[in-house]
Amino acid sequence: MSGGIKLRDVSRPDSEPLIHLENEDLMPLPAPLEGPEKDRAWAALSEPARSRYECGLDNTCAVNIPKPKTHDEEAQLVARFLSGLDKLFDKENNWTFLQPLLLTMEHCTGCQTCAESCHIFEASGRNELYRPTFRAEIMRRLYFKHVKGGGLLSAWQHGDINVNWPLVARLIELAYRCNLCRRCAQSCPIGCDNGLVAHELRKLFSQEMGIAPREIHENGSMLQLKAGSSTGMTAEIVKDNVAFVDEDISERTGIEVHTPWDVQGADVLLIHNAGEIMAWPENPGAFALILTMAGVNWTMSSELAAYDAINYGLWYDDAQFARVALKHAEAAKKLGVRRIVIGECGHAHKAMCVIADRILTGDLNVPRESYLPLLREIVLSGKIKFDPARNNFPVTLHDPCNMVRLMGVVEPQREIVRALCPQFREMTPHGVNNYCCGGGSGFAIMSGNNFPDWRFHVSGRKKLEQILNAFADCPEAETPKYLCAPCSNCKGQFRDMITYYDLWQKNRIFYGGLVELVVNAMTDVKPGFIDWEWR
């Protein structure tokens, strides 16, 4: 069953899903996944999940909203939603995004240009539910009716909508069917931003109703503020783990590496996504090696939250965002470093370098930058010797949305890859016109119920098509291929999606970061840093 739904269906009083997707409905993929029969079958939503949680959207469930037990409870939830809606349009509550939100609410002409740019809409087989304006139009009608006063004339001019608990429950889930990649906003002729609408809805649900996916709130930003990292690592544990990484890297490369901690007055405070230390230790290891060999005066911080660059608040909650950004800035101030450098994490780049720029003042406004210009200088300066022949395998580069479209860091990574990878090939399109990996805005860490099936079949599909096309000239398993993804979140999505489609076993598509490619090409390092071992 695909498409055909109307806006009014979101208020449908039953809890039956509005749509159900099958492989036949989806955008076709190239070989080796051409044809619906070669695609993976979808996992069904379990009966316990269906009976306990609100799953009335699309037969998957990302947020796990418990079903209200009484009509009174439903009415209270709707009242809280409407109260939150008002707050979104009030400067005391939402100065952070009031202007862009108002502009988006009041000027969309419904031209659907955004839909042509949305990878989720296209991948779903152009299902109405995932049209960027579908969610935004619900919000717009609610805005005119409940915030601006409504009335017959308003309903005639802007459309009407019936607000009830089923609508709110579906809207909560629908806010988590957008990667916030803002490709739609990039193409809008007016400048409206439907990605922002999803962001603001998530914020309303979190800040007013206390509703957010467990993975990004309790196990994400809250855990980071409690333990120091969303991985759960405390300062002592992270230091132990990094010491182990240093030891391993020293052994693998033949070069002694020692990560410095809490060095007062260092030039660079490097902040990694701490998930790298747990899942891909070769990445922080490679960073340590490169910075050591380049003679950079750098340090890591063991202050609470300052050894984990993630800032999940960026996706759903301004208060959580500001708290984590402040922790990062305070750690830098305490150490008296000259600058903060963000490692391979896209959303951390945007959070700290771009968004936090409007909340940090005085001596908390420590200069912040991406690791990419620094890495480019190291690679191209001649300080370290490289042998590109060590990287003589097909390489393609993924552009993390937060670093590229939303921050404008496009060329440094390309200059590095062009210099070090003889078989580099671009995806189409790339740069600021890239497609999201499908794991953006928290999806890569959201794995409840059958949500991963949706994430691989729908939100990751366009990127998967791009990857397969980039390696179309060498699909055979005999040729190992490297998908370079300089972002932890994107790597998580690629790891899971490549595993899901068995593309490592069958086609030898490997993934990894950029610094691993740099170390792999260093002539002073033992050959074979990239070990082609799946992890």
Added chain:
Amino acid sequence: MSHQSGCTEGKLTAAVYLAIYAGLLIFLAGCLRRILVYSRTPLHLRWEIYPLPHEHPYRAAYGGSYFETQEWWRKPQVANRRGEWRVMAEEILFLKSLREFNRRLWLPSFLFHFGLYIAMAAIGCVALAMTCGLFSAGIRFAGFIHMMAPLMKASGSVGAVLIVTGACWLLMRRATDPALKNSTHAGDIFNLFLFIAAFTLLVGGFLMHEPGTASLGEFARGIVHFDRSVNISPVFAAGLILTSALVAYIPFTHMAHFIAKYFTWHAVRWDDRRNERGGAIESQIPVALGYKPTWSAPHVGADGNRTWAEIATTNPTREAKK
């Protein structure tokens, strides 16, 4: 002409003048109100999207930013206004984004918008003639109007035809394209019909030019002097009244996106201004952080008395322990 019919025509002419005055006044007031609403919103977080046209031309070409430079804060920010003007001109005149990303809708929308620009140019000519008429009289004004008339007639007619053609085409698209149908309101259909009706009457009335009715120059002079003796054909008068109503109505609809576009592009999409120490942005941040939110979720810790700054400097996991 009988006295009675002269009175009726005088009333019609007065009604047209009043409609034009009222239409313009309401339009200006509506636009001003809209501009004030958006410009008075507080500083918001940075939310730019690349490419930015005011970057260095080399970077603007592929969407790069100053973040590509190591220690970017030590270098001056590039302000390539020429690039910005070029992109704005392409966007305003030729609807570049629509052409690039939604080709099916581009041609009807382009015809409609370009028609509006031409019609506005014609109105500009009339306004210029009217202004000249205020300061010069008699034969010199008549000569000027005589000289401008063909240009005004041609541009006005072409503009109106393009508007009507574009609006009809857009109407057809909205009626037949399933994607557009789902997001089309009754108001959208009404807006397009209003354009079609107003400009059809306007151009029809103007081109018919019944014997004994005023020339464009006489009409222009009549508006300035509120000269009710100027004879206007009923069709042209209906077109003028309807167009005036349309003009008055625009600022209260999403058709005012010509205002929004300034803010969405310059204040949001292209706003990469740096927060420099002692700079204008830094001075606005404490104001924003001083706002007192009332969000209800417990982890936020807002009670209407605590400021954003206080909330941001508390740790909800530590507060819960207390």
